[in-house]
Amino acid sequence: MYQIFVNDKPIILTTKDKKPKGAKSYKLKTVLINRVIKKLNKTDLNAVYLTHKNESKLLDKFLKKLPNIIAGGGKVYNQHGEILFIFRNDRWDLPKGKAERKESIEETAIREVEEETGVKNLKITKPLDTTYHILKRNNRYKIKITHWFEMTTDYDGKLKPQTKEGITKVKWLNKKKMKKALKNSYANIKTLI
Template sequence: MQTIFVGNKPIILTSNFEKETNHKTFLLRTVNIGKVIKLLNQTDLKAVHLYDKDSENLLKRFLKLLPNTVAGGGKVFNDANEILFIYRNDKWDLPKGRAEAKESIEETAIREVEEETGVEGLKISKPLQTTYHIFKRNGKHRIKVTYWFEMTTNYSGKLKPQIKEGITKVQWLNKKESRQALEHSYANIRILI
């Protein structure tokens, strides 16, 4: 089972056919993804399930429905065990961004965290769950595939929000502050914290 978000509403890829309660189910092989996105955006429907009995290829088949954008990002901890957050578009988020040509996804994640926050001395400690969400750019829907990494740093310098990317704040948040920030965040970020 894999989850892709449209805003905060999930599209759940599944090979188990469940009775519809607070969701609608469509066959993955024949789905009109544009209609599914519209349904989630314009109704109070809680979720959509896309069903295919071939559990091995669910995600692969889904990713062919729309163009993909690959990104890398970080859940960064400092020496005080605080997490690095950015504030953009009235939401708390984790730093991330698009991969550039000839760059490994790990290099992307480190570069994007540095660019968006000013934090240096980043070390990847382990990979985290990959997230998927659908967004619209230039009138067309795309799937953002974000590879996340847990990182550490002993950086104690000034935090610098990347204003040209719409980031207005960068902050280290403790456990309690992180939980509060997640109330004003995205569903795909909540699953990482």
């Protein structure tokens, strides 16, 4: 099973033909994805289930329905066990961004965290789950595939939000502050925390 978020509502890819209350179910092979996105955005549907009989082909078949954007990001811990958050578009988020040519996804994740926050000396400790969400760019829907990595740093310098990317704050959050921030975050970020 996979979840692809449209804002905070999931499109769930599954082999089981489900139709829970407040959700709709469609066959992945024949679904018109733009209609599904519009229904999730403009109705009170909680979720959409897209079904296919072959579990190993679920994600590949779905990813062919829209252009893909590959990104990398980090869940960064400092020496106090706090996690690095950015504030963009009036919501708390983790630093991430689009991969550049000839760059490994690990290099992308480290570069994006540095650019968006000013934090240096980043070390990847392990890969985390990959998240998927649908966004609209230049009047077209696209699927952003973000490869996440847990990172650590000993950096204790000044945090610098990348304002040209719409980031207005960068903060280290302890468990208590993080719990509050997650109330104003995205569903895919909550799954990583």
